[in-house]
Amino acid sequence: MKIWSSSRWKKPAQGALLASTFVLGGCVTVPYADDVRDVRSTLGSRWAPELPVPALTGEAPRGEDVDTVVKELLSQPLTADAAVRIALLNNRDLRAAMHELGIATGNVVQASLPPIPEVGLEVTKPAGSTKVQTGLGLEYNLSDLILLPQRRGVALAERASEQARTASEVLGLAYRTRLAFYEVQARRQQLELRNLALRNAQARYGTAVELEKVGNLRALDLATERSAVEAARLAVAEADNALQDAREDLNVELGLFGADTQWTVDALLADPSDALSKQEGLEARAIEVSLDLSELRGRMEAADRRNQLARTEGFLPTLSGGVHGEREDDRWEMGASLRVGVPLFDRKRGERIATLSSRESLKARYEATATAIRASLRQARFRVESTASRAMHVRDVLLPATRKALEETVLQYNAMQLGVFDLLRAQDNVTNAASTYVDTLLEHHRARAALEQLLAGRHQGVELAPTRISSAASGSAPAADAH
């Protein structure tokens, strides 16, 4: 297993930070572009090449340019990729996460600065003397200077951890956006199917009305068909509500409001892609690329370094040195001083206990996370294969079977063995099978996104919907006509 090392980061970052210290002096700017570049670097090969990353290049258009790009993307029916692109450009939570990385960057800069020397000026006038004595002193905290590399090491480790967390947030946003987009697609299709089911119920009711008018149908049957229409109408309303909810969930990820929320989606949920080849070592790969684990390793490294720092502080006497000059009778007397603090009582034992405990806690959390990642990987992989298989079964077997049943029902209707109500129920079975297909496809795309997310390095936030166990009722043959 590859262990995170700050050395990968140290040289360029250290150089840049020192340069900023001495060249820019007190001039402070937000290092957003550098942080973005670092996040992109962290994502590295995890970031699928086909995915848009304008917001992560550090050269992303800002302000009105962003709006132009977003509006252009919104002017066309959305695709999953376009949605992710918009989210990366426009999602404020992602920007906040980037700025949070800036906090860690600032901590590194601060930890890299040497202690400030203390200059003392003393002017005295001894009693009875007309002369003023002047004393000058320069004190420097040597122990802080000695500990500076260790403090900077702690800050660097913390920043590395934060960098991994931020990169993970990028993946999380893309993942959530894709899920939200799939949900919109599925809810839109389900709404169309529920509308079809409503038209079916209305056709049954309309037929019942015509038959009842001429004395061929019982009031009971008419009322039954009427209730079916109202139930179907309710299902349409529910499906519409679900679609609106899904759209708003996607709007949140896209960072959209107002008129920008009037985007459209034309594409249907894609058919299941080929089942994953039986690649071996996916678990190991997920562990290797895991940003969640990277973050934890960074935090463990930081805890280690804090422990080292505390130990050094515990054993290192407080040191400060200085030079002193005193002007008397027009001549200077020079001297030097060294002040040593004796660590008799406080040897940072408590801080070390805290950092060691933190380290052990993080280690245990690391192992638990690795176990969870492996389980999630296996679960997602099985779910991808299972849902692909089920979706293809619905598409290639169940749907044709219901269509065949409809065709046969037409023949039986022609032979007067079944009635128009049976015919419409058979058609409804086709609609229900299509609905099952949409549900299964959604589950498949969710699982696939989860698997890709795990293999890209993020485990946090990955979730699979509960497994559905459907009844076989939708495929049953129509019962004899009750009318």
Place this chain on the structure above:
Amino acid sequence: MDRREFMQFGALAGGTLLAGQALAQTPSNLAPAVRARAEKPRIVAPGGQVAVVTPNGSTLPWKNVGGVKVGHLVAMPVRHTFAPGLEVEAWGYNGSTPGPTIEAVEGDRIRIYVTNRLPEPTTVHWHGLILPNGMDGVSGLNQRPIAPGETFAYEFTLNRAGTYMYHPHYDEMTQMALGMMGMLIVHPKRSRGPRVDRDFALMTHEWKVLPGMRRPDPNAMSDFNVLTFNSKAFPATAPLVIGRGERVRIRLGNLSAMDHHPIHLHGLYFEVTGTDGGFVPESARYPETSVLVPVGSTRVIEFVADEPGDWAMHCHMTHHVMNQMGHAAPVTVGANARNIDKQVQALVPQYMTMGQDGMGGMEEMGMPVPPNSIPMKGGKGPFGSIDMGGMFTVLKVRENPEAEDGSGWYVHPKGTVADKADPAKLAADGIDPDVRFG
């Protein structure tokens, strides 16, 4: 556009997969599979008694062995066609259902071997005959069942003339429902009454074969949807061709599971001259045009047909002159089909309401129906489709019956066919066709 036009348009425009099946089942293709040419009757019994003709069927051949008539029945599965387009996996004897008609003369000693090639045991009961108890064929009561592969011998003397039947008495429900039955005719040693010129045997039966199925349903207690004469449904029933002025005997047997059949003849009246119990005394006979044939009974009718023509002969239960009739469809008579079609066709384009103006002429629509099924009614007639099916056949009374093969139609003398009324004659007779009542 009516349903017929709609279906034609659909077949042309949509190229439905089922068009081929539809064409294969148009009424024009439902001509009778077997035509019974009226041969000169054979004399088979003393007194010039003619042989029995079993339309669509056959007669069991005998071997004479030492003065005993020896025959062989093989109980076996058979593939049977009720009418072109409807073939079933049935059971029967000697390859057919009903089995061959057994025909003998009063006093004959007969020995009939019964070989069982069914998947289960069977027996044969000689329905109506009085014979030694051990020959009566009731499994468990009179004999042990004939196991598959076994051959049993039945031997007895025919002491009483009459019209009888034979059928299994082991798992009767299944074996009879699948078609195991036949007629057994015993001519009197001395002919009784006027000599007949034609003698026909018709076994009535009912079956349940849902469209698309190939096995008659033995469990059915109702909803029988295939009604047959000699296991044939119109239009596959062979007509009965007779000569004008000939004396005709028709022997009707009923081994249906549940239904009696009131058989009605057009164009003549008859008298019931016998049952499976024997001959009806002349003093007890009365003229009829319909005879009820109860389940498990035979009825013999005799008549002289004076009026030439093609005369209907059928069960008068209207559902019994339908083929594979379904009754699950809602009644649409009087309904506004346009309103219904508009909504349903949006979901099922092949749909079109039918029956809103009544059910007549539906066989001509050529709608695709399930495989192995036939239109509910309809067979070719001289004036179009005959709007019946099932237990229906035609009695053809001809001047020269031997010249007929049953496929030709009666040629009516001019002015003897009902037709559209002449308006001038309507007016002359004071008939107002636009008269309103109520």
